[in-house]
Amino acid sequence: MTLHGVPTGTEFVRRQNTGLVLRSLRSRGPATRTELARRTGLAKATVGTIVSELEAARAVTEDDSVPSGRGRPGRPVKLTGESIIGLGLEVNVDYVAAVALDLAGKVRVLETRPVLTPGTPLSTQELIAMATEVRATLMRDGHTVVGATVAVPGLVAHDNRTVSWAPNLEWDRRQLAAELEAAFGDDCPTTIDNDANCAALAESAHGVTTDVSHSLYITGTIGIGAGIVQDGQLLRGGAGFAGEVGHMPIGDPQRVCGCGRLGCWEASVGLRAMLHAVGVDEESTPLQTAVAVADRATRDPITRAALAALGRDVGKGLATLAAVLDPAAIVLGGYFVPLGAYIVPAAGQVLAERLPSASIHLPQIRLSSLGIHAAALGAAEDALADVYSGALAL
Numbered sequence: 001m002t003l004h005g006v007p008t009g010t011e012f013v014r015r016q017n018t019g020l021v022l023r024s025l026r027s028r029g030p031a032t033r034t035e036l037a038r039r040t041g042l043a044k045a046t047v048g049t050i051v052s053e054l055e056a057a058r059a060v061t062e063d064d065s066v067p068s069g070r071g072r073p074g075r076p077v078k079l080t081g082e083s084i085i086g087l088g089l090e091v092n093v094d095y096v097a098a099v100a101l102d103l104a105g106k107v108r109v110l111e112t113r114p115v116l117t118p119g120t121p122l123s124t125q126e127l128i129a130m131a132t133e134v135r136a137t138l139m140r141d142g143h144t145v146v147g148a149t150v151a152v153p154g155l156v157a158h159d160n161r162t163v164s165w166a167p168n169l170e171w172d173r174r175q176l177a178a179e180l181e182a183a184f185g186d187d188c189p190t191t192i193d194n195d196a197n198c199a200a201l202a203e204s205a206h207g208v209t210t211d212v213s214h215s216l217y218i219t220g221t222i223g224i225g226a227g228i229v230q231d232g233q234l235l236r237g238g239a240g241f242a243g244e245v246g247h248m249p250i251g252d253p254q255r256v257c258g259c260g261r262l263g264c265w266e267a268s269v270g271l272r273a274m275l276h277a278v279g280v281d282e283e284s285t286p287l288q289t290a291v292a293v294a295d296r297a298t299r300d301p302i303t304r305a306a307l308a309a310l311g312r313d314v315g316k317g318l319a320t321l322a323a324v325l326d327p328a329a330i331v332l333g334g335y336f337v338p339l340g341a342y343i344v345p346a347a348g349q350v351l352a353e354r355l356p357s358a359s360i361h362l363p364q365i366r367l368s369s370l371g372i373h374a375a376a377l378g379a380a381e382d383a384l385a386d387v388y389s390g391a392l393a394l
Contacts, residue, residue: 014050015390015391015393016390017040017042017046017050017390018050018053018054018390018393018394019387019388019389019390019391020040020042020390021036021040021042021047021050021051021054022054022059022079022103022387022388022390023388024036024039024040025060025077025078025079026079026103026104026105026388030063030076030077030078030079031076031077032074032075032076032077033047033048033051033074033077034074035074036051036077051077053394054394057084057394058080058081058082058083058084059079059080059081059084059103059394060077060078060079060080060081061077061078061080062075062076062077062078063075063076063078079103079104080103080104081102081103081104082102082103082104082106082108082143083102083142083143083144084102084103084143084144084146084384084387084394085100085101085102085103085108085138085143085144085145085146086100086101086102086145086146086147086148086149086380086381086382086383086384086387087099087100087131087134087135087138087145087147087148087149087188087380087383088100088101088148088149088151088198088375088376088377088378088379088380088381088382088383089127089130089131089148089149089150089151089376089379090150090151090152090195090198090373090375090376090379091122091124091127091150091151091152091153091169092122092153092195092221092222092286093115093122093153093168093169093221093222093223094114094115094122094222094282094284094285094286095112095113095114095115095284095285095286095372096112096113096115096122096126096127096130097111097112097113097372097373097375097376098110098111098112098130098131098134098376099111099373099376099377099379099380100134100138100143100145100380101377101380101381101383101384102143103384103387105205105206107377108138108143109134109137109138110373111130111134112285112372112373113126113130114284114285122169124174124176124179127150127180128179128180128183131148131180131183131184132183132184135148135184135188145188146189146383146384146386146387146392146394147188147189147190147191147383147384147386147392148180148184148188148189148190148191148379148383149190149191149192149193149198149379149380149382149383150176150177150180150190150191150192150193150379151193151194151195151197151198151199151375151376151378151379152166152169152171152176152192152193152194152195153166153168153169153194153195153219153221153222153223153225154166154167154168154169154171154194154223155194155240155241155244156192156193156194156240157240158239158240160177160191160192160193161175161176161177161178161190161191161192162174162175162176162177162192163176163192164241167223167258167259167260168222168223168258176192177190177191177192191382191383193379193382194225194227194243195219195221195225195375196217196218196219196225196226196227196243196375197227197234197236197243197378198227198374198375198376198377198378198379198381198382199217199219199227199333199368199370199374199375199377199378200215200216200217200226200227200228200229200234200331200378201227201229201234201378201381201382202370202374202375202377202378202381203215203217203229203331203333203368203369203370203374203378204229204232205378205381206370206377207331207368207369207370207374208329208331208366208367208368208369209229209328209329209331209366212328212329213230213231213232213328214229214230214231214325214326214327214328215228215229215327215328215329215330215331216228216229216321216322216325216327216329216330216331216363217229217330217331217333217368217374218245218318218330218331218332218333218336219333219334219375220271220286220290220332220333220334220335220336220337221270221271221286221334221335222258222270222271222272222286223246223258223266223270224245224246224265224266224269224270224317225243225244225245225246226243226244226245226321227243228242228243228325228327245265245317245321246264246265246266246270247259247261247264247265247266248264248265248317248320249261249263249264249265250263250265250316250317250320251263251264251265251266251267251268251269251313252267252268255267255268255273265313265317268310268313269310269313269314269317271286271289271290271334271335273310274290274293274307274310274335274339275289275293277306277307277309277310278293278296278297278303278306278307280292280293280296285372286334286335286372287334287335287337287338287371287372289335290334290335290336290337290338290339291338293307293338293339294338294339294341294342297339297342304342307339307342307343307346308342308343308345308346309346310343310346311342311343311344311345311346311347311350312346312347312349312350314332314336314343314346314347314350315346315347315348315349315350315351315354316350316354318330318347318350318351318363318365319350319351319353319354319355322351322355322363323355323356323357326357326361326363327363328363328364329363329364329365329366330363330364330365330366331366331367331368332344332347332365332366332367332368333367333368333370333374334368334372336367336368337367337368337371340367344365344367347365348365351363351365
């Protein structure tokens with residue numbers, strides 16, 4: 001039974017057990033029912049019931065090429081879930097992005113659109129248009145979108161539905177989840193999260209930090225934020241605002257930040273600060289802009305010198321963060337990736353010089369492997385989280 005939508009009693013236990021089986025298949029790969037029982041600690045009969053239900057929901061399949069029976073191994077159960085989709089969206093100053101991820105972790109949709117009017121605050125209608133079009137296409141193709149998560153460059157309230165403050169978007173207490181749910185026809189639960197948090201999750205599941213338990217992700221767009229992952233979980237802080245590192249007062253004290261304050265780190269190392277340093281105009285997305293700057297740097301020593309100076313400013317911030325958080329690895333995303341050859345060496349040198357514990361442990365600086373879709377991919381993972389936890393029945 002359920003009470004006000006919350007499962008109770010045996011229904012709650014059943015969902016928890018189902019989530020346990022799904023997580024085992026996702027993290028450890030296919031297994032027979034007997035192996036799943038051993039992995040999860042559940043009774044084999046319980047696992048059998050769960051597998052049958054998941055087969056009916058098209059979430060798993062059993063390999064029919066391996067016969068089962070007396071004296072033969074059981075058939076491996078494989079997580080498929082092609083029809084079960086989490087929709088991840090990202091809204092930023094100069095683009096919107098969408099990623100559709102199925103239950104087995106396969107990307108089904110990958111799309112980015114530049115904003116219609118660069119240099120002006122983004123309209124939520126541009127995000128809504130992309131989101132509703134992508135979802136409608138998925139549903140026409142026979143997929144079920146179980147939820148959506150939106151990554152935003154700003155502070156998100158504890159309800160995971162309200163954008164508390166996003167200065168670069170000029171949003172303040174925006175009820176973004178409710179706006180999207182209304183556009184979806186109120187049949188697609190939607191949540192909001194910080195873009196750096198989402199990108200950090202994506203890197204830990206799909207990218208360059210799958211091998212470490214503690215990592216720090218730094219966005220590289222107009223804004224600079226951080227996502228902190230410990231043992232697969234995000235560290236959010238007391239109000240959920242952990243990671244707003246772009247506004248640490250360690251930048252040029254004469255530079256005005258998008259938040260209106262002077263001396264924020266973001267004002268010295270964000271995308272527009274980089275463009276000002278090298279004298280290049282912004283293109284349609286941060287990635288395209290950075291590629292153009294990287295091409296220029298191959299020919300122009302002045303551009304290379306400006307990027308090295310920016311790298312040193314990046315390193316100052318990383319040393320501060322590493323001294324507090326002690327990450328095993330630091331990931332630079334966004335515009336930093338195409339410019340890594342010019343920025344990372346300088347940043348790494350400053351990190352080694354300024355981090356007190358560098359002689360004992362020096363975090364590796366890694367470049368994101370997920371491109372501009374990192375935050376949207378992590379948002380899609382988040383949209384599937386209730387399925388894997390058992391909170392959402394298939």
